[in-house]
Amino acid sequence: MKKVSIIALVVLLLGSMVFAAGAKEEATQGPKALKVMLSEEPSSEDALLNTLKDWAAETGNTIDVMVIPYEDQLTKFPLMARNNDLPDLISTTRLTRLYPDEFIDLGKEFDMSIFEPMAVEIIVQDYKSDKKANLPQQFTITNVYYNKDAFNRVGLVAPTVDNPWTFEELVKNAKLLKEKGGVKYGMAMDSSRARYDNLMYANGGSMVEKDGDSFVVTINSPQNIATLEAFIEWNNSFMPKAIWAGGSTDNPADYFRNGDVGIYFSGTWNYNTFYNEIKGMNWGVMPSPVGPAGPSAILGGSGLGVPANAKNKDLAIDFLKWFYTKENFQTYLNRDKGLSSLVGVTYSPADQQVAKDYKVLQSEVSKVSHAFSVDESSMWRNFYDNEYRDAMRQAVNGDISAAKALNDFAELLSKKSGWPLKY
Template identity: 25%
Template sequence: MRRTMLKTTLAALAVTTGLVAPALSQELRMAIWSANEAHLALFNEIADEFEASHPGVTVTYDSLAFEGYVTTLTTQIAGGNPPDLAWLFDTTAPDFMAAGALYPLTDTFAKTEGYDIADFPPATLTAWSRDGVQYLYPFSTSPFGVFVNNDMVKAAGAKTPAELIAAGEWTWDNAIATAATVAATGKQGLVVRDFDFKIWENLAEIYAGWGAHPWSEDTKSCAFNSQEMVDAMTFIHDAIFVKKAMPGPGVSADFFAGDAAMTTTQISRASLLPKDDKAFDWDLVPLPSGPIGEYAWVGRAGIGVLANGKNPELAAEFLAFFSSKDNVAKLARFFPPARQSLLTADVLSAANPLLTKEQIETVVIRGVATGQSTQQVPNFAQLQQTVRAGLDGLWQPEADIPGVLNTLCDRLNPLLAAN
């Protein structure tokens, strides 16, 4: 906000002193779910460059809370105050496209000099298009890995994940055993970042290792009561309530604040690693192997232009600038690119000085190449809330896991069949 006020004041001063001619004032606002200072600094750098070539244009970012993000965004749209651009989950993008809420981007990208839409593999565009029209830019295709506090693991007398990997023993069973050993010392073991017994879909980082999915391949029926999901949820439940390897309900623990030995999350969180006297010996490793063997899980986010924004044409032009090769190379520091030409160890190493080439190769590049991601399904917002409420019965020590999941499917099947 200070940045915007200062730029506005200086622009007004320049006009009143006759240094420049007055320009038509236009403001673009992008809704995002990050308030990370390092992310915002980079976003603002890109905005500054765009503003420099577009006199009178101001770009601002509206950081909305991650939990409830989509609800806040749809409330703004319904209230007649939509942002010009929005950062969207791949799970909710289909509903926005189907509702006609997004401005088509195909022509804007095609006429932007040097944009090179062919640099995006077709598979990376599918989630963000409808009927052959591109509605969102594939902003991030980011694999999940495990950040590790090696100091904490060693102090507990356990093997580090790197040692387990070298021995061919980096499995979920051994990861939870390590986490439980740390938890016995009074710290927390493993935290699924942003789960907090609310955002259940983040558990996919674990249950995908069992080959489990929330619904059938055609998304017409519930799969929460499949044997794969029952086994995975039993494993998670046991890790929380029996082994005490994961924080239980009501327990807050932040890996980056030194509260836990491990956390599953994406490389964009590397900027949260502590520095100076609070720093610790850390590592980033792939997700442990599950019963299905080695696997990777990828989170996807896109950026679209709201069709009923104040100036969708200008917003689309900014998005094309934001997603140019030069800017995507900068954004790769936090958000692995979908652009094939930039998905290399050299580019990502230059953008991510905190990460080693080995970490980038094993977690990021391999993860993008092989990673699974959330099944897209219509009406996800209602399904999401139904699952969240249905899983509440799971988060207690004596839960009947198959019973809870069967009841959940009884609630989900009519909703899925109606899609």
């Protein structure tokens, strides 16, 4: 009897231990917080934020969003990595290419054939290795918005896909809009060099040219110097000069929202925000103007990367697997109103005006130039990036000439990359 009691007690104790261990494991596997890093404060209508909220509600996990502006990410991320204080998921355009070793190779977790090849090439591909350090989130392209009310005031008809404006027509009409269109600025442009680069490509210029297995630096070509000289004149004549001269941190998108701009060079990433937030103005999308070398548009976008040393990297991968199902990505795309990076998933707007705008946006994809593809493949930004923007800022501000700005930057790039100068 005593022996039976001892056996029963042992069984009871073992059972208690198993129960306690199970309870501990269950607690460990309970709801977790996914720490997500974004480059700008998301609006209440932000497509990614709301999709993250859907995932959290469905899985019982939570999200912890941190915002570090794009420029600050370039300096703060290395410090975060050194201090082992990393987010679990990052929406980024640059970090995975600058610090590929800090990120998981998502090509080992996903079948990359589910993504549009161009999205993989532009957003994901490292060019120097086969590693896939991120997955395409927002597939974007540059485009031009216009203020319909200002156009109507001066009797302007927006250009069409079949009949785009030349740069000469753009300049003439931007001046007209400023003079008589009831706007403060005839034209505005994001303070991103990528928006300016469309002018460069349309005028026949480029950052580099292919030279066998390497490259030559061409940023200071006669075409590029002429383009920058024209851009300086535009800023002095009908653009908010402080944006490009470095005298203001204002976002020109806000100027357009407020009805202060006639023509706005930006990109598809602003479409959803404008659709939801602009109420006091009629606006639309127009095709990019055509230069001597033809039209130009730049594909880009952000990717989702998972730091290799993130605390909840497995949770981040779980989210990505949920996100890239066709059903969930369709929901995201409907909110984003952008181009799809997932094969077999497309955005089909019910709103007739959105559908009309979307056709113009889709037409921009065919305008991506070969020169842009060559520049991207060189990965020149890994040598210098902000320095290029700073050189243009000094030229727009009148501190130095266009020729000096580009000649000086060309020499910097040549020395650091080892590529010879063509000019």
